[in-house]
Amino acid sequence: MADLLSRRMLLVVTDLVRFLFVIAAGIGLALLHLPVAGVLVAVVLVTAAGGVLFSPTLDALLPSYASGPRLVQANGLLSSTLQLAAVLGALAAGALTARAPGKAPGVVHAVDALSFLVSLGSILLLPPEGDPAP
Numbered sequence: 250m251a252d253l254l255s256r257r258m259l260l261v262v263t264d265l266v267r268f269l270f271v272i273a274a275g276i277g278l279a280l281l282h283l284p285v286a287g288v289l290v291a292v293v294l295v296t297a298a299g300g301v302l303f304s305p306t307l308d309a310l311l312p313s314y315a316s317g318p319r320l321v322q323a324n325g326l327l328s329s330t331l332q333l334a335a336v337l338g339a340l341a342a343g344a345l346t347a348r349a350p351g352k353a354p355g356v357v358h359a360v361d362a363l364s365f366l367v368s369l370g371s372i373l374l375l376p377p378e379g380d381p382a383p
Contacts, residue, residue: 256310260303260372267299268365271358279355292358313378338364 274292277283307327315323341360346353 255378256306256313257372257375257378259306260310261369263299263303263306264365264369264372267296268362268369270295271365272362275355275358275362278358279352285354288354310378314375334364 271292274283274288278285278288311323311327312320338361342357345357345360349356
């Protein structure tokens with residue numbers, strides 16, 4: 250898929266879909282009192298499906314911005330950043346759940362949705378992709 254469409258656009262669309270779905274889930278949990286288990290299963294399925302498109306597309310896009318030794322550095326930085334985000338996200342979810350147990354699922358989903366917006370904004374700030382970087 251990443252080889253058929255603009256990689257950057259595929260990343261944007263994937264993040265946008267995940268943002269919209271996760272924010273809708275948060276609203277559904279907070280305001281409509283939807284069952285938590287069903288919403289969580291749906292969120293996991295949709296975000297995992299998005300990740301299946303996002304991750305290889307990001308990997309394929311990286312050589313457009315760095316090559317040679319800089320590509321190795323870029324891969325290391327990207328990997329470290331993704332791992333740090335996963336740890337900090339889990340810590341934030343736990344802290345939010347502890348501080349507002351009754352409202353936690355909706356609040357946690359809203360914060361998670363914002364993370365997709367931050368990612369989307371970061372992707373939009375990238376220069377247009379072109380030939381592999383020198």
